[in-house]
Amino acid sequence: xxxxxxxxxxxxxxxxxxxxxxxxxxxxxxxxxxxxxxxxxxxxxxxxxxxxxxxxxxxxxxxxxxxxxxxxxxxxxxxxxxxxxxxxxxxxxxxxxxxxxxxxxxxxxxxxxxxxxxxxxxxxxxxxxxxxxxxxxxxxxxxxxxxxxxxxxxxxxxxxxxxxxxxxxxxxxxxxxxxxxxxxxxxxxxxxxxxxxxxxxxxxxxxxxxxxxxxxxxxxxxxxxxxxxxxxxxxxxxxxxxxxxxxxxxxxxxxxxxxxxxxxxxxxxx
Numbered sequence: 001x002x003x004x005x006x007x008x009x010x011x012x013x014x015x016x017x018x019x020x021x022x023x024x025x026x027x028x029x030x031x032x033x034x035x036x037x038x039x040x041x042x043x044x045x046x047x048x049x050x051x052x053x054x055x056x057x058x059x060x061x062x063x064x065x066x067x068x069x070x071x072x073x074x075x076x077x078x079x080x081x082x083x084x085x086x087x088x089x090x091x092x093x094x095x096x097x098x099x100x101x102x103x104x105x106x107x108x109x110x111x112x113x114x115x116x117x118x119x120x121x122x123x124x125x126x127x128x129x130x131x132x133x134x135x136x137x138x139x140x141x142x143x144x145x146x147x148x149x150x151x152x153x154x155x156x157x158x159x160x161x162x163x164x165x166x167x168x169x170x171x172x173x174x175x176x177x178x179x180x181x182x183x184x185x186x187x188x189x190x191x192x193x194x195x196x197x198x199x200x201x202x203x204x205x206x207x208x209x210x211x212x213x214x215x216x217x218x219x220x221x222x223x224x225x226x227x228x229x230x231x232x233x234x235x236x237x238x239x240x241x242x243x244x245x246x247x248x249x250x251x252x253x254x255x256x257x258x259x260x261x262x263x264x265x266x267x268x269x270x
Contacts, residue, residue, distance in 0.1 A: 098138040
């Protein structure tokens with residue numbers, strides 16, 4: 001049989017099915033996988049017009065959330081959380097192992113982390129200047145959020161700071177965190193702010209009762225060598241962090257201007 005490969009810039013549905021059909025047949029034979037079951041949760045306006053919602057599919061006993069869109073006029077009303085909780089309940093009803101999705105660094109990473117999802121994969125520079133995250137949430141033995149109402153979704157260490165300018169220079173300019181928000185009780189009151197990067201959230205506080213300077217935070221991560229190269233390239237004159245090869249992983253320790261240490265640790269593969 002003589003075969004050739006043709007590049008199609010605008011493939012038809014028939015072309016798509018020519019690839020998909022034998023793949024699905026193989027999946028069925030090899031693993032008993034049925035075709036994906038499509039699910040949609042629609043947000044509708046008063047006229048009954050769909051203006052957003054959640055699009056998902058169940059495949060291989062996992063519910064994949066393909067799209068989640070809350071229209072601008074409805075944001076801040078908890079609709080995103082409601083849609084996700086409904087999707088989780090549907091996953092449970094269908095006997096799914098869990099839910100998974102992907103999101104970009106400029107989209108809703110923190111939102112999904114708060115709902116109990118964890119990052120299991122990352123594609124750097126997609127698109128350039130941003131990251132794409134792959135996230136999952138297993139349902140094994142966990143009650144529905146709508147039933148239990150209790151879920152611990154994130155830990156945010158509070159680190160003491162004394163100088164806002166130096167804190168931002170270290171955490172934003174050097175470590176590459178983004179500033180999420182700032183808060184003061186009054187114009188001359190101490191500053192409290194949140195910074196985050198790639199799933200790690202830190203709270204920095206000038207309030208003397210929040211934390212003691214000189215504390216230590218241990219962070220398990222992936223890509224510690226890439227982070228170390230990034231930090232060295234910034235030529236921060238106060239620090240040139242090195243990586244220690246320890247029994248439990250590759251560890252890089254940085255110390256902020258207030259004596260707080262952060263130990264970034266990448267476990268050694270078993």
